[in-house]
Amino acid sequence: MSVTEGKELRIIGFLCNWCSYAGADTAGVGRFAQPTDLRIVRLPCTGRINPLFIVRAFMNGADGVLVSGCHPRDCHYSEGNFYARRRLETLKALLPVIGVDPGRFEYTWVSASEGQRWRSVVASFTEQVHALGSMPRFMSGTSLDLCLRPAVQPRVF
Amino acid sequence: MVMPTARYIAHDKLMPWLLGLAEGRRVLAPVREGGKTLFLPLREDSRLDLRGLADDSAKAALLPRCEPLLEFHYAKTAGVPSRTTLEVREILPGQETFLFGVRPCDARGFTVFDRVYDAGTRRDIYYCSRRDKTLVAAIACADPAETCFCNRVGGDPGGSDGADLLFTPVEGGFTVEAVTERGGAFLREQALEEADGKAEEAREVREAVRRAMPEGPSLDGAPDEVLRLFDDGAFWESVAAKCLSCGVCSYLCPTCYCFNMTDESNGNDGVRVRTWDNCMSFQFTLEGSGHNPRNGKAQRMRNRIGHKFSYYPKLHDGNLACVGCGRCIANCPASMDVRAIVIQARSRVLDKEEYANE
């Protein structure tokens, strides 16, 4: 089952539990309709996010990655989002060098009460990724015909 | 069977001939890419580079860096999801390959592999399948590098051990001689002109390069010396001091054949791969318990030298697991020199003996 079966693209969200995941819940409670591309991974804090998760997602073929956490100074753990901000700013320099358009990655802050804001973040980010289209996939090995094809798709539907 | 006579191919005919071969099979040849000369599948736009030793050894043709051995799939039983069966599919390599442009040392490296992977009852089906389907065409050296020392490990810059065909550079092109029956059968089918007098020129070229090799003491026959230093921690510490524990030496070595096996899976599907491994790495002997019998780089260096110059020869009729290509020396980021280590080991043993005699 692949998301690209529809018109969707693969967009992964890494959200902190306390603010943004709750903000996405708030958007749900408010029935704020959003595009369906995004899949959310719930983490305790944006400080838990190793930028390499995002690199991994792109290597695996994600078309977009969105990170969202508590507003600066609102971190449930006081400082997690401050570290996250530095790590993610640094990551922004890496992605375009390996061929990931900078528009495919964004990070932002959405609080638990900002359901409307979450909706607009999801809508504009999804639109932005759609404007870029699918992320080109890495070909498997080229050197000696000896590379593996990529590991397997989950089979459903 | 009688071997066909020597043939000749001119420089300008070589590439078209190789590309012609590539129609029915994979042709691997030393090709210039990214500032390196590497064995890659030959394409029309390839820049063939036959000036000297390629930067990588050609061993990947027979022992790929990464080789899928089998695929597995956890299949659900229809209607009974709690019953899962494991379906396994073996992946056997099957591509006919013409491996062109290896040097005599590289070809001789395959004989080191053969003793391990094609040893009577112990046959590695993956290796043997590739070996059976690969025709090895070696080119005799004409211009040995500073780091070349095949002559000191029982090799020959004009030799043909491990090869099926031997090319020798002569005026205007190469002579081609069959070495094995398979090579002979292949050569008979090729529309190549007779070498005639050029065969003699080729013999002279090979003779000349033998004379041109840098001289040095033989590294043969060191098994006992290395074994006697097994417990000499101080010696290995000192020779390994500058080692970075990277794997450049073993990965570029035409005789290093160690591998690791891992299962890589996602969900219900997975693949078992065999990948090059390297005894200079901490993980090579790391045990599941966390214990590591070769915890330090000195112990790992001892293993590398010991394996090449002592343990392997003891198991295989004195044949060294080193063919003197010198890639480990030329490419070591810390400028380590395997020749020097063997020589040092010898003199260390001599010193000890003298000390004991006094």
Add this chain to the structure above:
Amino acid sequence: MNIGVFVCHCGSNIAGTVDTEAVAKAALEYREVVFATDAMYACSEPGQAGIVEAIGTYALDGVVVASCTPRMHEATFRRTLERAGLNRYMFEMANIREHVSWVGKDKAANTRKAAELVHMAVEKLRRNERLQAGEFDIAKRVMVIGGGVAGIQAALDCADGGLEVVLVEREPSIGGKMSKLDKTFPTVDCSSCILGPKMVDVAQHPNITLYALSEVDSVDGFVGNFNVTVRRKAAYVDWDACTGCGECAAKCPSKKTPDRFNEFIGLTTAINIPFPQAIPKKASINANACIKLTKGKCGACAKVCPTGAIRFDQKDELVTEKVGAIIAATGYDLFDFTKYGEYGGGRYPDVITAMQYERLLSASGPTEGHIRRPSDGAEPRDIVFIQCVGSRDKSIGRPYCTGFCCMYTAKQTILTKDHMPDSQSYVFYMDIRSPGKNYDEFTRRAMEEYGAKYIRGRVSAIQPKNGRYLVKGADTLLGRQVEIEADLVVLAVGAEAARGAGELAEKLRISYDPYGFFLEGHPKLKPVETNTAGVYLAGSCQGPKDIPSSVAQGGAAAAKALSLLSKDKLASDPQVSGVKLARCIGCGKCESVCPFGAIEMIEFRGMPKASIIETVCQGCGVCTAACPQGAAQLRHFTDNQILAEVNALCL
């Protein structure tokens, strides 16, 4: 592992836009899933029983429930697993309601998305570990921040329940907004008569320590073990010595000091006790008005003080209190109506706020309960009340209804008639919001028995006219313009978040809404909890409330704190970081980034290694992201677990 997947319909909440049966069918194909089904309400009694039964029947050792947000029912289902004999952490939730069915319109896309979220949960679950909670000691003390009626109630209830309470109040006296009110609706009983005894109880309760004129400076620690540093601001009076006799205020020559307590419609002295019933009844000096503190001369108060309590050199003092729970009851502030040009923007002395009017009505106020115009001291006859000033107005960023203004306006018209039988009250309103016990009856009394004239419409302008004010507005029921000449205009200003609420929320690590009101744990089911364990909310800091609601919430918050601290130890969350010693190289990067000081460097077999202090670790995972070897791993959110989720979503 044997995994069971339960896909909840949530009635039609999920099943309406997600094909739950197809999701369950898809789940059956996932690795190690041996059972999958859909259920009407997974969280209900039969739903949970179904899970328990399936665990037994299919020998499940892990469960995925696809339903609402884990923030709602994760704890519920973890208990279900425990009842069935499984470890509570062998559980994952896929949020297919808030994140799928409620926000996506396309059923096919929703179904695919739900199935993928289940796949992600299954792949994570396959890497879950059976975690065990530990225990830690707690401080059986509670801090209440804010001494209004909600905070007072919370403090008294906690103290009566046996907890030590630290009550922190920003102003020199507790009492809050309620202490300024003359009477309260709908009973029209005297505000200080019902609040005063409670304030005295606070002062006299052996379990309550009161810090007035104090603010929270910083908070660290965590549930059961907060360390709160309180800034006790300089009163310039030694309160241990002060007897509250008032001699100082009587002699203070600085008599034109703006009177905060009286909403600035009267004047007071630089040294004062804010009002007669103040608790603590202690004098404090307004440093901006004091002649001694501003000019260095005077000192009249020090000369007359019978106990020598005056301390011109007093400085702020920091005290740290260790408490197990915190109740925030910081109340609200009043909307600043000067933003509205049509009401004069503050230029007309006789256009006042309802709270100022309350002080005019109060017998202890600046006019001793006589209604007098601030401009000339004359008794007004025609009084216009304007409602919804700073409420229900998007254009000024106050779209919400304050909720209690309708009631207090009705009360004030009644009191006006009581004070001045010849007076006439006019009320401009948008809608009457009076949905409380005896509330609607009360507003009707104002209209029917007290003759207040209610005009449905907004006021467009107030213009001075011959010493009076021409109030121009619309009567939308009659569909015509109205003009009323008034002697006094009273604005029913709405409530807004207390100043500094955002900063306090940041210190407490709780969330707040766009208007600055603190965010409850769940709008219905956790109205007094916050997302930070051990921090509770009471009163208007969570949203505008009238007195009974504030008192009720104060009691509720106290009950939460009492139940939390009724145990001797709390269970520690095992979702904390752990260091794999064999991988750790002792580089110390984790230690340098830990926000809690929960990592110490130890020596293990002669090598430096990092070690987690589990009771201090809060589980943020900053260390895990900083550890290059992957030796430090946040349990339940390990690299491999998150990578499995990423791989499940895209590979």
Add this chain to the structure above:
Amino acid sequence: MASSLDELKTAIRKALPGLDVVIAWTAGPDALSHAPLFITEEADVARIEWDPRCSQNLAGYLPGLRGKKAGIVAKGCDVRSIVELLQEKLIDREDVVIFGLDCQGAVDARSARAALGSSRGVRDVAIDGASVCFSVNGEPRFFSPGEVLQSKCFGCAGADAGLCDHFAGERGLPPQFGNPPESTLERLEAMDMEERLRFWETQMSRCIRCYACRSACPLCVCQDHCAAQSREPHWVDQTDHPREKLMFQAIHALHTAGRCTECGECERACPMGLPVMTLKRALNRRIKDVFDYQAGIDPNQTPPLFEFREVETNIKEREW
């Protein structure tokens, strides 16, 4: 440089009795690059070499010698790696003696070999202003710095002699060679996104996963416990996919972000000639812009990803 070498030898002879080991360079098997020399006896001091062929950054050996008193001979760029190790408390200042040198530039053995055709017969190398002279079998052969020197030598800020315990040669700015040859990063920037991805795909298909880039990196302190060879965590799989190899390069780059001094050891060590420093260079550039930070300058600073400011003045966050 000859006089610097004498000064250096004198300083080492004097300091050696108080040290367990001194790391310097000596002639190696390749005439274009000198090899590390671990000196424990005075007799070894005579073997020290000092010329533009002393390319290897020896700082990476220091963490492995922790607990011993170690001397190290260091070029200006090497000192920056030492600073970084000191910052991260991976070595102890009181146990390390730094012998600084007046470097004129360091040869890139790979390009020098390509320029010369072979390393045979090379006897000496000298840098004189704008040209590099190799003496090959007695004949001088001249090349421009861009052809044969390491790219880091362009824009070299020289040694911070202040940190060196001894300094041989003249203090002051090293020679400036003008504009460096075009870097891979600049080439990439001229490509569109997909071309960049394809570029790495091709490059990484050559990678043999020897991890020499990591082993040679003086700041890859994990070494034996590198995430690349671990199953727990399992960041990269063992297949030959270029994606997995590029993933490792991303790991290396992000793990050294704000720490990498661009010493170039990763590229020097790579037997496949892969431009693996490119990612690190891109990160460093951003870290300089956003955090106003350069690695390896001040031993008392903290690498930028291990601290933060509440208000980050150079970060422009997107408004949604």
